[in-house]
Amino acid sequence: MTISFAIIAVVIIAASVAAITLRHLIHCSLALVVAFAGLAAAYLQLNAQFVGFAQLLVYVGAVSILVVFAILLTRSGENPNEEIFSKTWMAGAAVVVAVLGVLVWAITNSEVVKREPSPATEVTVRGIGDVLMNRFVLPLEVIGLLLTAALIGAVIIAMSDRQERKMK
Amino acid sequence: MSNPLVGYLLLSAFLFAIGMAGALTRRNAILVLVGIELMLNAANLNFIAFWRFGPNPEALTGVMFVIFSIGLAAAEAAVGLALIIAIYRHYKTTSVDEMDQLKG
Amino acid sequence: MADSIDQIFVNLKHWLVGFAPEPWQGLASIVISIAALMGVFATLFAVTTILERKGLGRIQNRYGPNRVGPFGFLQPAADGIKALIKEDLVPRSADKVVHFLAPLVLVIPPFLVLSVLPIGRNMTLVDFDAGILFFFSVGAIMELSVFMAGWSSRNKYSLLGAMRAIAQMISYEIPLILSSVTVIMIVGSLSLNEIVAAQGGFNGAFPDWFVFTPWGFAGFVLFMIAATAESNRSPFDLPEGESEIIAGYYIEYSGFKFALFFLGEYIGLFAVSGLGITLFLGGWGAPLSFLQFIPSWAWFFAKLLALIAVFIWIRGTLPRLRQDQLMNFAWKFMLPMTLLNIVAAAVWHFMLPLPAAARWIACSAIIIGSYILLGRGLMERRKIGRRTYRFAE
Structure with missing residues (x-):
């Protein structure tokens, strides 16, 4: 620490x-x-x-x-006078407290944290590039496809209003 | 408690809880999305921490996962905010309490 | 002899660091480097403002400032004092905290990115393995500061200016990054020092700079156009557009905060020019092999001043674009052009075993063909009549 x-x-x-x-x-x-x-x-x-x-x-x-x-x-x-929390915030807060409790309990009681941490390794950009182009080339292609789809999708969702007006 | 991993894991757990609180309790849909972004970032921090202090850091798996996750979060933010804007055009509100058209 | 002049600043720093006690030497070295960098570039800022005003004056057939000091060269000092003693006005309905933070957030990133530029042999402040990525990621913070300034002023002109600036900076950031990707591909490294080293050789008397290859030349031109837009300079200075929105996002700033905006913009201009020099113009390398006796840092600053002169020249010559022209140019011309330039660089790389002439022809064909096609594609639908002049009667 x-x-x-x-x-x-x-x-x-x-x-x-x-x-x-x-x-x-x-x-x-x-x-x-x-x-x-x-x-x-x-x-x-x-x-x-x-x-x-x-x-x-x-x-x-x-x-x-x-x-x-x-x-x-x-x-x-x-609108500055509006209520900032939703109507069901009590339930949400209860869920959050429960989740936080479970997480903290799990971390403090875990076996993993008792192991010796491994020493720092040198990470080069070249190494990242090599891994990205060999072992992870399929995820890379998929993320490229996903980003393209998201780009087009975002544009279409956000401008749908104008198209409707044009059709009328 | 000598392992620095504990610190990062606790930080990530708190960040996750804060993000979740934002997503579950705020009224504005944009802040719900902000909460989800914070939760994603907490997960990323966990990946990096486990990669750094884990048994074989030379495999770079944690780094790769976070790089893909950052790309994914960008796509998610773009589509999510476009949806919020489209909903705002339709209902003239961004409050999650008032988007209750499906209520019976 | 030439070598010792070349390394004079490096040796001077080592000598100065030697005075510090042992445990503090690392810190002393960092502090000295940062102080030197900030001092040099802040001075360059002062010199550039007066050169720009004088140069613009010459272009517009007037003298420019010539009252303070010899030939008006003390004008920046007078301006600085004036900015310092001016009243600092904050609008009543402004968001005080954000309004105060915006100029600070704008000034810090340009100074940060200067630290990765190799301004001479062994003169890089921090040599990151991912230097270019650092440059672009820290540079991205500037967009946010522009928004903070525009939004917190509670002024419709400043908000409009901020929106214009953000739209422009995001649009031109993509060609900026993509045009530097060609160099990264050819060198195979994100480290700026290695990029300079890759251009260090000489072909006869001429250097192996990337600007002397077809893809490098196209990349350099695209990079400089995008850099002009990124630093909000004329002809892309719509965010400031005095005639429409007065001064854009810094309309509500006065005194020293206004000066900080000015400083941030100029340092950003130096930083992005320095990156252009590093990527395409051989960094601190000499332009001819027999000129290598001149120290490396002198070459860097000579190239920097030359680029600044080009920027001043462009500012004095070209009229401001319209918003739709700006966006069309970014998305319909710059973006496809940079992508095709990447293809050209790849072709260049894979044709390395073939004779040089074949490479030149293939690469040039790709770039010139796409330039003609995209240029024509942009022009096609528009009827361009003969320009008519209307005079006041």
């Missing part, structure tokens, strides 16, 4: 709590960005440089912008 890990953990937890409790949705999304950046830092701590940078590029650069645009397009941030 090092100081840097403690700082990163506090940042991640604080930012993610802020992301789901703040009243204004734009503030929520900005707090979410801080949480994502903290996770990227955690990946760097864990020697996974490539994943950390990919996390920054995808989450901070793309997903957060998408969330912000969605908030602005649905005018969600403009």
Whole structure:
């Protein structure tokens, strides 16, 4: 347990709590960005440089912008007096507490954490590329297909309104 | 408790719980999606932690899984937010409480 | 002798670090490097602002600033003092915290990405294995800061400007990354030092820079266009469009915060130009084999200043695009062009055993053919009549 890990953990937890409790949705999304950046830092701590940078590029650069645009397009941030939690929040909170309890119990009683951790290994981008092109080439192709489908699907879902108007 | 893996696993468990709380208790559909993103990230953190401290890190399986998972999350966010925008156009609301058209 | 001048800054740093006590030497080395980098590029920022104003003045048949100091070269200092002592206005309905954070978030990423650029032999601050990925991922934070600035001001012009800026930056980020993918493919590494090393050889008197190959030339041109758009410079300065939305996302900023926005944009411009130099123009390598006695860092900054001069020239020459032209250009021309350029680079790579002439012809055919097809495809549906001039009566 090092100081840097403690700082990163506090940042991640604080930012993610802020992301789901703040009243204004734009503030929520900005707090979410801080949480994502903290996770990227955690990946760097864990020697996974490539994943950390990919996390920054995808989450901070793309997903957060998408969330912000969605908030602005649905005018969600403009009604300050609205209740922020749903009607069934009590049940949800109970489920969350139960899940957290089970997870913490499982982690603290696990056999895995009593093993000696393996020493840090050197991960090169070349190694990742080799694995990606040999062992994981099928998942890579599938994810390419999935991203293309998601791109087209997202465009079609979001612009369906205009097509209907044109048909009339 | 000397193993640093415990710290990362606990952090990930708390992150998962926070994300779940967001998904289950918030009223706005966009924040439900944000909660789901946080849960996905908690899973990613677990994968990386297990890969780093696990028995054979040279196989790079955890890293690969997270790379694919990040790609998947991007697709999920795009489609999910497009759905929310489409629903907003139709019902003029993003509150999950008011989207109850299927209620008998 | 030439070697010692080349390494003068490296040796100077080692000498300075030697004064620090043993356990602090690592930290001292980092602090000295960061301070030097920030100092040099901040100075370059000051020099560039005055050069830009003077250059634009020359292009527009006027003098430009010429009052402060000799030939007006102390103007940046006067501007800085003015920015510092100006009142810092925050709109009453603005989101105070986000409004305050936005300029800071905008200024930090460009300085961070400077750290991976090889600005001379042995002069890279951090040599990441995934240097280019670091550059692009940290650069992506700038989009968010632009949004923060535009949204928190509670001003419709700044929100419009921020929306325009984000749409533009996201659209042009894709060609920017895809045009650098060609270099990554050919070199086989994401490390910027290795990319520079791959261009270090000489073919006769001429260097092996990637810009002297068909795919490299096309890639460089596409990269620079995307870089211009990414750094919101004319002719892609719609987010600022003075005549429509006054100053875009920083309309509600004054004094030093406004200066910070300016600083961030210019440092971003230097960073992306530096990446272009590293990827296509041989980094710190000399342009002719007999000029190698000139130190490597001098070449880097000479190339950087040359690119900045081109940017100033473009700004003084080209008119601003319209929003639909901007988007059409990004998605219908730049994106297919960069993808076909990747194909051309792959063809180049797999034709290595064949004679050079065959490679040149095949690659050039792909690029020129796609350029003509895409250019024509864009023009086809539009009727371009003769330009008519209307004068005030």
